[in-house]
Amino acid sequence: MLRADALLSRFGYCSRREAAAWIRAGRIRLDQEPVTSPSAKLDPARVLVDGEPVPFVNGIFVALHKPLGYTCSHTPENGAPTIYELLPTQWSARSPAVQSIGRLDKETSGLLLLSDDGNLVHALTSPRRYIQKVYEYRTVSPVPPEAPALFASGSLTLNGEKTPCLPAALEPDATDPCHGFLRLHEGRYHQVRRMLAAVGAPVAELTRVAIGSLQLASLSLLPGQWAPVNPQLFIDAP
Secondary structure, three states, X not given: OEEHHHHHHHOOOOOHHHHHHHHHOOOEEEOOEEOOOOOOEEOHHHEEEOOEEOOOOOOOEEEEEEOOOOXXXXXXXXXXXXXXXXXXXXXXXXXXXXXXXXXXXXXXXXXXXXXXXXXXXXXXXXXXXXOOEEEEEEXXXXXXXXXXHHHHHOOOOOOOOOOOOOOOEEEEEOOEEEEEEEEEOOOOOOHHHHHHHHOOOOEEEEEEEEEOOEEHHHHOOOOOOEEEOOOHHHHOOO
16 A cells, blocks of 8 residues: 555656646546545555556566667766667656666667566676576677587686676577577676677677566567566566
């Protein structure tokens, strides 16, 4: 249960100070009955605001098909648009805020998860979870034939780091040595790009196509589109 003014603020409609005006205007109803006091205790699942149910009363957990050119920052970087511009405007005012679970760099597209549940975000980004991520790549130069064995060995140490990467599965395209997939369980800074560059095959195009059991193709999302997904897919994952 939430106070009416706290509910309006929590779900991004207005500030608590502005809530009284919304209530006086008859914009808030509980089971079709007008709410008359900012201190009224309300069940968000039974509330209508401007005739519409409160969305995502149990929290936001969505998948976004991140387009190229967008950053995962809450503030614009060098004029680049952010992924939060692709989401409903009201979400930016929710408390707690919606944030990405991990990041994709500006020049990487594909599957990205977002949530307003800070505990869940922390749990899913913990290095102890080892949730598999799959990337489709296209490189400038052919990937050398010895690269899959090197990546699988867990012996590749990236420039500037002291510990080697965990074993990763590199799956080159049998008909195109500049194309393939990389499956890994880490999230180091620009890891896929750095791993492929380390074997002399700089990335030209990169797309994250899966996180855990969730595949971007199964969501049928165009770049810039999002859809709710069940967080249990990842909570239950080993």
